[in-house]
Amino acid sequence: GQQVMQIPQYQHVQEGEDFTTYCNSSTTLSNIQWYKQRPGGHPVFLIQLVKSGEVKKQKRLTFQFGEAKKNSSLHITATQTTDVGTYFCADAGGTSYGKLTFGQGTILTVHP
Amino acid sequence: GAVVSQHPSWVICKSGTSVKIECRSLDFQATTMFWYRQFPKQSLMLMATSNEGSKATYEQGVEKDKFLINHASLTLSTLTVTSAHPEDSSFYICSADRRTGLNYGYTFGSGTRLTVV
Numbered sequence: 001g002q003q004v005m006q007i008p009q010y011q012h013v014q015e016g017e018d019f020t021t022y023c024n025s026s027t028t029l030s031n032i033q034w035y036k037q038r039p040g041g042h043p044v045f046l047i048q049l050v051k052s053g054e055v056k057k058q059k060r061l062t063f064q065f066g067e068a069k070k071n072s073s074l075h076i077t078a079t080q081t082t083d084v085g086t087y088f089c090a091d092a093g094g095t096s097y098g099k100l101t102f103g104q105g106t107i108l109t110v111h112p
Numbered sequence: 113g114a115v116v117s118q119h120p121s122w123v124i125c126k127s128g129t130s131v132k133i134e135c136r137s138l139d140f141q142a143t144t145m146f147w148y149r150q151f152p153k154q155s156l157m158l159m160a161t162s163n164e165g166s167k168a169t170y171e172q173g174v175e176k177d178k179f180l181i182n183h184a185s186l187t188l189s190t191l192t193v194t195s196a197h198p199e200d201s202s203f204y205i206c207s208a209d210r211r212t213g214l215n216y217g218y219t220f221g222s223g224t225r226l227t228v229v
Contacts, residue, residue, distance in 0.1 A: 035217070042221060042222050043220050045217025045218065045219070048217060058224045088155065099161055100156075100207075101158070104154075104155045105155050107155075
């Protein structure tokens with residue numbers, strides 16, 4: 001089945017530094033979703049990207065969908081301690097009732 | 113916004129016993145719910161898709177007789193881990209499909225941490 005590779009697995013940054021996590025697929029993605037999971041918590045939906053080359057921003061977070069719709073990235077500018085958690089990309093499968101196929105996730109640690 | 117309530121939050125059970133986990137959609141009807149399993153520091157792995165009024169669809173490698181799923185109403189899906197063993201200890205999370213247009217995501221329950229001793 002569809003596999004989504006996500007890197008890096010871990011990222012440790014100092015507060016104020018930037019952070020980026022990348023997702024790649026060997027096949028074209030219909031759309032991709034991003035989730036954040038705080039330690040001990042559950043995934044919370046951040047955004048969905050649908051269009052080729054799409055760029056969306058949410059305050060300090062910038063999400064990109066590659067032109068070929070095979071890769072995506074999440075960039076956080078000037079990280080804060082509240083950004084700590086695991087960030088997952090997920091292939092939404094392209095159907096209304098499509099199941100999510102999650103990437104491996106990137107665990108972000110922010111040192112104050 | 114869409115809320116999915118999952119109970120219990122955590123449970124400790126003895127090996128060989130069964131545990132039932134409930135997932136309710138509080139302010140919407142969920143024809144389809146999904147059950148995931150997550151081991152520490154790992155990703156979420158889909159176990160099964162729960163369809164209201166019909167049999168669940170299990171992912172490859174998931175034992176349907178061990179993980180019983182019932183979706184009897186549009187607001188409730190249950191996962192029963194039967195004859196639990198220590199290797200079943202994990203974080204189980206449900207999610208529901210709440211379509212509100214193009215920019216929607218899935219809403220997750222708060223998860224159930226199962227420890228089998």
